[in-house]
Amino acid sequence: xxxxxxxxxxxxxxxxxxxxxxxxxALSIYVTLSCGLLSLANAAFMGIGAYAAAMISMQSGLPxxxxxxxxxxxxxxxxxxxxxxxxxxxxxxxxxxxxxxxEVVRVIVLNMEVTGGPMGLNGIPLxxxxxxxxxxxxxxxxxxxxxRRSKIGRAFEAIKADEVAARLMGVNVPAYKLxxxxxxxxxxxxxxGLNAHYTxxxxxxxxxxxxxxxxxxxxxxxxxxxxxGPTIGGTILTLLPEMLRYLKEFRLAINGLILIIxxxxxxxxxxxxxxxxxxxxxxxARKGH
Amino acid sequence: xxxxxxxxxxxxxxxxxxxxxxxxxxxxxxxxxxxxxxxxFMLGSYSALLLVEKLALPLWLALLVAMLVAGTIGLVVDxxxxxxxxxxxxxxxxxxxxxxxxxxxxxxxxxxxFGAENKRFPVGxxxxxxxxxxxxxxxxxxxxxxxxxVVLMVILLIVMRRxxxxxxxxxxxxxPRAAYLLGINVEGLFYLTSFAAAALGGAAGVLVGLxxxxxxxxxxxxxxxxxxxxxILGGMGDIRGAMIGGLFLGFAEVLTVAYISSDFRDxxxxxxxxxxxxxxxxxMFGKVLERKA
Amino acid sequence: MLKFNQISKNxxxxxxxxxxxxxxxxxxxxxxxxxxxxxxTTVFNLATGLLRASSGSIEFNGQDLGDIPPHRITELGIxxxxxxxxxxxxxxxxxxxVVGMHDHLDYGFTGLLFNLPSFRKIEMVARERALELxxxxxxxxxxAMLADSLSYGEQRRLEFARAxxxxxxxLLLDEPVAGMNPAEKSELMVExxxxxxxxxxxxxxxHDMRFVMGLCDRVAVxxxxxxxxxxxxxEIRNNPEVxxxxxxxEEDE
Numbered sequence: 113x114x115x116x117x118x119x120x121x122x123x124x125x126x127x128x129x130x131x132x133x134x135x136x137x138a139l140s141i142y143v144t145l146s147c148g149l150l151s152l153a154n155a156a157f158m159g160i161g162a163y164a165a166a167m168i169s170m171q172s173g174l175p176x177x178x179x180x181x182x183x184x185x186x187x188x189x190x191x192x193x194x195x196x197x198x199x200x201x202x203x204x205x206x207x208x209x210x211x212x213x214x215e216v217v218r219v220i221v222l223n224m225e226v227t228g229g230p231m232g233l234n235g236i237p238l239x240x241x242x243x244x245x246x247x248x249x250x251x252x253x254x255x256x257x258x259x260r261r262s263k264i265g266r267a268f269e270a271i272k273a274d275e276v277a278a279r280l281m282g283v284n285v286p287a288y289k290l291x292x293x294x295x296x297x298x299x300x301x302x303x304x305g306l307n308a309h310y311t312x313x314x315x316x317x318x319x320x321x322x323x324x325x326x327x328x329x330x331x332x333x334x335x336x337x338x339x340x341g342p343t344i345g346g347t348i349l350t351l352l353p354e355m356l357r358y359l360k361e362f363r364l365a366i367n368g369l370i371l372i373i374x375x376x377x378x379x380x381x382x383x384x385x386x387x388x389x390x391x392x393x394x395x396x397a398r399k400g401h
Numbered sequence: 402x403x404x405x406x407x408x409x410x411x412x413x414x415x416x417x418x419x420x421x422x423x424x425x426x427x428x429x430x431x432x433x434x435x436x437x438x439x440x441x442f443m444l445g446s447y448s449a450l451l452l453v454e455k456l457a458l459p460l461w462l463a464l465l466v467a468m469l470v471a472g473t474i475g476l477v478v479d480x481x482x483x484x485x486x487x488x489x490x491x492x493x494x495x496x497x498x499x500x501x502x503x504x505x506x507x508x509x510x511x512x513x514x515f516g517a518e519n520k521r522f523p524v525g526x527x528x529x530x531x532x533x534x535x536x537x538x539x540x541x542x543x544x545x546x547x548x549x550x551v552v553l554m555v556i557l558l559i560v561m562r563r564x565x566x567x568x569x570x571x572x573x574x575x576x577p578r579a580a581y582l583l584g585i586n587v588e589g590l591f592y593l594t595s596f597a598a599a600a601l602g603g604a605a606g607v608l609v610g611l612x613x614x615x616x617x618x619x620x621x622x623x624x625x626x627x628x629x630x631x632x633i634l635g636g637m638g639d640i641r642g643a644m645i646g647g648l649f650l651g652f653a654e655v656l657t658v659a660y661i662s663s664d665f666r667d668x669x670x671x672x673x674x675x676x677x678x679x680x681x682x683x684x685m686f687g688k689v690l691e692r693k694a
Numbered sequence: 695m696l697k698f699n700q701i702s703k704n705x706x707x708x709x710x711x712x713x714x715x716x717x718x719x720x721x722x723x724x725x726x727x728x729x730x731x732x733x734x735t736t737v738f739n740l741a742t743g744l745l746r747a748s749s750g751s752i753e754f755n756g757q758d759l760g761d762i763p764p765h766r767i768t769e770l771g772i773x774x775x776x777x778x779x780x781x782x783x784x785x786x787x788x789x790x791x792v793v794g795m796h797d798h799l800d801y802g803f804t805g806l807l808f809n810l811p812s813f814r815k816i817e818m819v820a821r822e823r824a825l826e827l828x829x830x831x832x833x834x835x836x837x838a839m840l841a842d843s844l845s846y847g848e849q850r851r852l853e854f855a856r857a858x859x860x861x862x863x864x865l866l867l868d869e870p871v872a873g874m875n876p877a878e879k880s881e882l883m884v885e886x887x888x889x890x891x892x893x894x895x896x897x898x899x900x901h902d903m904r905f906v907m908g909l910c911d912r913v914a915v916x917x918x919x920x921x922x923x924x925x926x927x928x929e930i931r932n933n934p935e936v937x938x939x940x941x942x943x944e945e946d947e
Contacts, residue, residue: 197679212674219668262806263799270793273782282768282797365509371502
């Protein structure tokens with residue numbers, strides 16, 4: 113029995129870790145979406161966090177938690193700096209700006225010698241264990257859950273529904289948008305740090321536009337009405353490529369197809385409380401007759 | 402030397418402008434950021450390649466047919482995906498996310514069909530001739546590229562400014578509902594615009610493919626990013642803006658590569674993007690940021 | 695309470711307001727009327743900080759509103775409803791009203807993070823107050839329903855309750871009875887009078903003459919961006935310039 117487990121773990125630990133990391137990434141973009149912002153920069157923030165944590169682990173003797181903290185703080189700072197001017201922009205312009213920012217990060221990181229250039233970083237110590245990911249995912253869910261149930265969560269919803277009205281209800285809209293943006297960046301950064309410490313090597317191309325789209329797909333697919341949606345989205349879209357190994361070449365195409373199908377037919381994602389509730393209501397009604 | 406760079410810049414800039422035009426048309430008339438435009442550009446390039454390779458078509462014919470192919474793809478995308486979304490009252494971001502899906506699918510499919518490596522045009526396809534004019538070195542290819550781009554842009558300008566069709570399109574850009582109430586066939590013109598914009602994108606694809614003689618499934622991506630920078634620079638939905646913005650970017654890139662470093666070539670577009678977003682998000686010929694229903 | 699001093703506003707070449715002077719007294723109901731396009735909503739937008747005046751100043755309780763951002767003006771005590779209703783459609787009625795209390799929910803990040811008793815108490819009190827406000831507009835029985843499911847008239851009443859939640863000193867109502875049937879209008883009239891009894895001041899824009907004349911203590915008339923009259927309803931009713939402004943409009947149509 114134990115042998116089987118050890119065999120299973122040897123092969124699939126990366127997948128399990130991947131579920132946790134991807135769930136966190138999906139949650140990171142959920143935070144901004146819950147406020148009405150579409151940020152395509154979260155892959156870049158993940159990258160910044162990953163590089164920061166990895167470099168600390170590789171170049172100093174500092175313990176893992178410290179590296180991860182840096183992985184959260186550095187992207188948050190960057191988000192703060194670029195957020196202040198760019199969050200003034202509305203929907204589409206913001207998406208474009210964040211897309212551009214993500215590309216700039218990739219192009220710059222690619223060119224810096226200190227970050228290993230195009231080859232990236234190799235030989236990152238394998239420090240991540242299951243409980244790290246489980247703990248941080250649980251923490252993320254807890255924090256986001258508490259925020260949702262407070263005036264901050266309500267403010268986000270209000271801003272998403274009608275920014276002007278929210279402003280006039282006393283909500284400091286620019287401050288809250290910035291908060292959502294920075295928080296999303298921090299979460300993505302931690303996910304990046306965790307990911308770097310079990311994938312052994314990272315490179316600029318792990319944090320490109322396609323990755324930002326992956327993250328968006330997970331959130332949109334799962335649904336962004338509540339926290340369960342992105343978590344489920346992250347889980348399923350991590351497992352799917354594993355189960356469809358033989359379609360590996362077309363993994364991206366399937367991602368694209370999923371995006372299209374969800375947008376057209378399941379606009380609130382698969383975990384849509386309202387649709388599920390309505391479904392059960394109809395079943396109950398039919399059973400009653 | 403500078404003049405030589407300017408020639409190169411003109412050639413590069415006109416293709417950027419051509420690409421951005423299609424992009425900005427779709428935004429102006431349909432109100433959608435079509436992030437699949439880069440993929441369509443790439444498919445235009447492959448179409449021309451196949452037409453020349455397999456059917457031995459002359460280059461000018463391959464260009465035309467490639468434009469038709471690209472246009473059709475654009476039309477199909479609009480019909481299947483953007484049209485159903487128009488009926489619903491959704492935020493601007495939703496169609497954009499859908500086009501991201503399309504872009505990824507098309508790119509991945511191209512990769513599966515054609516392979517990921519760079520392909521070249523068959524030897525002898527690309528015009529080799531060059532002229533020397535004073536100390537300037539002009540290739541027939543460059544002249545062709547600039548010429549074709551200019552012709553297409555002029556045609557577009559004439560249509561937009563001087564024809565009934567152009568007036569109708571501008572009315573739709575202003576307010577689709579009002580245009581509809583005026584009896585304009587808004588839906589039909591949406592299809593036409595999708596077709597035309599994609600055709601322009603496909604043309605840009607052919608020209609870039611010829612220019613660098615390297616066609617890959619991934620060539621659409623960087624082009625798309627530059628297209629975004631150009632239309633924001635020039636003002637989203639504005640045709641003059643797309644043209645001038647494209648030329649401007651071409652010059653900025655060529656001069657950066659020549660006098661600073663070629664490493665930063667792709668960063669120029671984004672640098673400009675940020676600058677403009679910070680200073681004047683509506684771009685050079687900034688129009689209204691929010692469109693009326 | 696709210697004073698407009700020589701306010702002018704132009705958009706590009708269009709002069710929307712010229713030399714507007716009026717004063718909304720505390721504790722009463724003040725009405726602003728005028729033909730369509732006279733600039734009434736612009737007055738509200740200026741008062742709530744959504745627009746900046748081209749010249750002149752606006753004072754609220756002696757304080758110049760100058761460059762203050764909208765959410766801070768709300769904090770100072772001005773609340774407003776909208777001509778084209780702007781409720782939060784995907785939130786419940788209760789949540790809509792609780793958003794209005796945003797500024798007054800004094801718990802910090804630690805409180806909400808650890809679900810401390812102080813956080814729980816403030817939230818509970820907020821919900822109770824929200825329910826109370828909903829009962830003022832007779833919507834408390836629908837508190838858990840989605841705002842989107844309400845009828846037009848009910849949505850207006852919801853907006854009203856939500857504005858009250860911000861604990862305003864002055865309530866700006868932009869065409870509060872537009873689209874309502876006579877029964878609903880009478881009910882709202884009673885409700886606004888109740889509000890006045892509870893100590894709020896009201897400043898409203900309306901087209902319905904009977905409503906305005908029956909409710910307001912003072913009325914100002916705006917025509918083509920200028921104030922042409924200000925005074926008690928009876929004076930306004932018989933003011934020749936006012937009659938001309940309205941009749942003149944009717945003749946053109």
